[in-house]
Amino acid sequence: MSAPQEQGQAHGIEIRNLYKIFGPDAARHLPAVKAGLGKEELHDRHDHVLGLCDISLSVPPGRITVVMGLSGSGKSTLIRHVNGLIAPTAGQVICGGQDVAAMSDVRLRAFRREKTAMVFQKFALLPHRTVLENARYGLDIRGLPAAEADGRARRWIERVGLKGYEGYYPRQLSGGMQQRVGLARALTNDAEILLMDEAFSALDPLIRVDMQSILLELQKELRKTIVFITHDLDEALRLGDKIAILRDGAMEQVGTGQEIVLRPANAYVADFVREVNRGRIIEAQTIATPAAPGAALPGFTVKARSKLDRVAQRMVEAGAGAAQVRDPQGQLLGVIDLPAILNAMVNSADAESEE
Amino acid sequence: MDLIRFPEMSRGELRALRQTVDGAFREFTRIWGDPLENLFAPLARLLTFLENLLIDSPWILVLAVLAAGIWLASRSWKIALGSVLALLVVGYLGMWEDTMRTIAMVAVCTLVAVVLGIPVGILMAQSNRMNAVVTPVLDMMQTMPSFVYLIPVVMIFGLGKVPGVIAVVIYAIPPVIRLTNLGIRHVAPDVLEAAEAFGSSKWQKLRDVQLPLALPTIMAGVNQTIMMSLAMVVVASMIGVRGLGQPVLQAINNQYFTMGVMNGLAIVAIAIIMDRTTQAYGRRLQKHAEAGK
Ligand SMILES: Nc1ncnc2c1ncn2[C@@H]1O[C@H](COP(=O)(O)OP(=O)(O)OP(=O)(O)O)[C@@H](O)[C@H]1O
Ligand SMILES: [Mg+2]
Numbered sequence A: 001m002s003a004p005q006e007q008g009q010a011h012g013i014e015i016r017n018l019y020k021i022f023g024p025d026a027a028r029h030l031p032a033v034k035a036g037l038g039k040e041e042l043h044d045r046h047d048h049v050l051g052l053c054d055i056s057l058s059v060p061p062g063r064i065t066v067v068m069g070l071s072g073s074g075k076s077t078l079i080r081h082v083n084g085l086i087a088p089t090a091g092q093v094i095c096g097g098q099d100v101a102a103m104s105d106v107r108l109r110a111f112r113r114e115k116t117a118m119v120f121q122k123f124a125l126l127p128h129r130t131v132l133e134n135a136r137y138g139l140d141i142r143g144l145p146a147a148e149a150d151g152r153a154r155r156w157i158e159r160v161g162l163k164g165y166e167g168y169y170p171r172q173l174s175g176g177m178q179q180r181v182g183l184a185r186a187l188t189n190d191a192e193i194l195l196m197d198e199a200f201s202a203l204d205p206l207i208r209v210d211m212q213s214i215l216l217e218l219q220k221e222l223r224k225t226i227v228f229i230t231h232d233l234d235e236a237l238r239l240g241d242k243i244a245i246l247r248d249g250a251m252e253q254v255g256t257g258q259e260i261v262l263r264p265a266n267a268y269v270a271d272f273v274r275e276v277n278r279g280r281i282i283e284a285q286t287i288a289t290p291a292a293p294g295a296a297l298p299g300f301t302v303k304a305r306s307k308l309d310r311v312a313q314r315m316v317e318a319g320a321g322a323a324q325v326r327d328p329q330g331q332l333l334g335v336i337d338l339p340a341i342l343n344a345m346v347n348s349a350d351a352e353s354e355e
Numbered sequence B: 001m002d003l004i005r006f007p008e009m010s011r012g013e014l015r016a017l018r019q020t021v022d023g024a025f026r027e028f029t030r031i032w033g034d035p036l037e038n039l040f041a042p043l044a045r046l047l048t049f050l051e052n053l054l055i056d057s058p059w060i061l062v063l064a065v066l067a068a069g070i071w072l073a074s075r076s077w078k079i080a081l082g083s084v085l086a087l088l089v090v091g092y093l094g095m096w097e098d099t100m101r102t103i104a105m106v107a108v109c110t111l112v113a114v115v116l117g118i119p120v121g122i123l124m125a126q127s128n129r130m131n132a133v134v135t136p137v138l139d140m141m142q143t144m145p146s147f148v149y150l151i152p153v154v155m156i157f158g159l160g161k162v163p164g165v166i167a168v169v170i171y172a173i174p175p176v177i178r179l180t181n182l183g184i185r186h187v188a189p190d191v192l193e194a195a196e197a198f199g200s201s202k203w204q205k206l207r208d209v210q211l212p213l214a215l216p217t218i219m220a221g222v223n224q225t226i227m228m229s230l231a232m233v234v235v236a237s238m239i240g241v242r243g244l245g246q247p248v249l250q251a252i253n254n255q256y257f258t259m260g261v262m263n264g265l266a267i268v269a270i271a272i273i274m275d276r277t278t279q280a281y282g283r284r285l286q287k288h289a290e291a292g293k
Helices: A026-034 A039-046 A075-082 A105-115 A131-135 A137-142 A146-159 A175-188 A205-222 A233-239 A257-262 A267-273 A308-318 A338-345 A348-354 B011-056 B059-074 B077-126 B128-143 B146-157 B161-172 B174-185 B189-197 B202-231 B233-237 B245-254 B257-285
Strands: A013-022 A049-059 A064-068 A090-095 A116-119 A193-197 A225-230 A242-247 A250-255 A301-303 A322-326 A332-337
Touching: A013 A026, A013 A075, A026 A039, A026 A049, A039 A049, A049 A064, A049 A075, A049 A242, A049 A250, A064 A075, A064 A233, A075 A090, A075 A193, A075 A225, A105 A116, A105 A137, A116 A175, A116 B189, A131 A137, A131 A146, A131 A175, A137 A146, A137 A175, A137 B202, A146 A175, A175 A193, A175 A205, A205 A233, A225 A233, A233 A257, A242 A257, A242 A267, A250 A257, A250 A267, A257 A267, A301 A308, A308 A338, A332 A338, B011 B077, B011 B146, B011 B161, B059 B077, B059 B257, B077 B128, B077 B161, B077 B174, B077 B202, B077 B233, B077 B245, B077 B257, B128 B161, B128 B174, B146 B161, B146 B233, B161 B202, B161 B233, B174 B202, B189 B202, B202 B233, B202 B257, B233 B245, B245 B257
Parallel strands: A064 A225, A064 A242, A116 A193, A193 A225, A301 A322
Antiparallel strands: A013 A049, A013 A090, A242 A250, A322 A332
8 A cells, every 4th residue: 555655755654553562472462452451451450551552643744743642641652663663563654655663673774764863852862972973973873974974963053053062062051952952963864754752841831932933943944744742732732733642542633733622522632622722723714604695894804824812912903893814815714703703712611610 | 317417428429529520620621721721822922021011121111101101091190190109119119020010910911801801791781691691600700719710720721820810800800791781781771762763773872872871880890800900919929920919928928027018018009000090081081971161
């Protein structure tokens, strides 16, 4: 089923029916798990840990896919399957027409060197190497000439805002700066797949938002296939073109941020998204209703992809009670009014519990 | 049945057992003695060469080279100057030649211990089975009274330098092996995972991550090995290794108090010089660990 890949185009990743059971006798317990044995029973009765259970996920090329879940839900386990750091008990991870899980050691090493790069929660920099030497680490492993590796590493160090720190050792830098080095190391590798396991979770909130901005800024031009792990919904919504929610090793819901906020698939996801500021997530086009035929259009216009809190602010400032929604081509998508906006911004579940 | 007396083998049986083993070993010595001696001949030549070099060169030149070496390793004027002073005093008290012999001996033993010990330590770190096999051997090497393994060594090689080196290395090699193993095993797993994620081969992981990060620990092992080889010089002198150990031995036999103390202090002086130098070198290897600009 491997479609021929066009040269030079970023690959997506297809994860198909992935199972991971931790323990000495994983394969033996697979049938029971497939038949519905839960994580707790597996642990209590057989002393094996269910890491992932029947995960299928398609990671689109050139986009940021966020995997979200609470601690222990299997996020790290999942992302480590993408570059083969963990081998699945069953299932496939297809990238560029090849199953990562089935690669030989040599192929897998080449795949990691050329196609992937990873950023880690605890930075995992090499303490005995300087910032520059850390950034060129991936290229050193590939055996690139030192001069070229240096040049490429310097470029990315500058891009992440660390120019002037090339000769420092990691221990001399703050956490935020260390993770910039981690990012520079991954980007210097110039791979199309970027794996980020809670890359910003160890940073304090302001630095964290900074790093998110850097990532989004870079992604605009790089268009890498990024898998980003987080347990933070705000981060997920800000970064994710696509969001997958994991719980106890199983996939609860996959969709865009808006889909997940507006239509949580179950109570678990609903709990997750309860506290979120919906006005910052939902776009005008999402709640626009078709203009009644023949009726006069409101004088005020808003962009289709504007978020509701911005729309409401601008409408209140302009004294407009309703507005037309138009896409970038100027096409009319519908109309919205302030009551509809307010209604969408208030979480329905919360509103009910207040009564 | 007699419950007081331990039910031991009969005298005759015991004697037969000893004789069989001794006979077999003597046979082994007869057949393998010469090949083994040839195998270790380069070691003897190296030791003799180094000894002669240190003794036959002008003393001032030797002192200058030693001082330069100590400074290069430690980058500390205090250590270099202290070493020069100590060596001057030792030389003035008539122990220059013996001191040079002992330094040569310790240098060769340390070299052999490092060349053999680090690879063994690496293998132990890579494989739990290797670890399980080698650890009891190391325990035995460290606790077995050295006189016991001197017997077969002397039976094979006779008296002289080579059996001395072998005995010293057996006694002094465990710390390098243990601490190489320990240092590699203690490398942070997240850094190793990063190396793996960027596609390192096993050898690249060892070269770029494990060995550099374990180096301070390995150096601590080398330091201990040096100290332990120095502690063995008196024992080694009993099987014909010349150096500061021999006068000590002589002093014990004849109750020459001053002679014993002087040579003993010379050994201490070399020990302190080597200890401070290798420790300073070890700290220098960790310069990345020291924060601040
Ligand atoms: N090597 C392993 N052996 C046994 N169990 C493991 C192993 N690695 C992970 N697990 C288990 O698998 C489950 C998922 O772990 P994982 O590290 O993927 O969670 P996570 O979502 O990344 O959590 P966190 O947010 O704390 O990093 C946990 O129950 C964990 O205990
Ligand atoms: Mg994790």
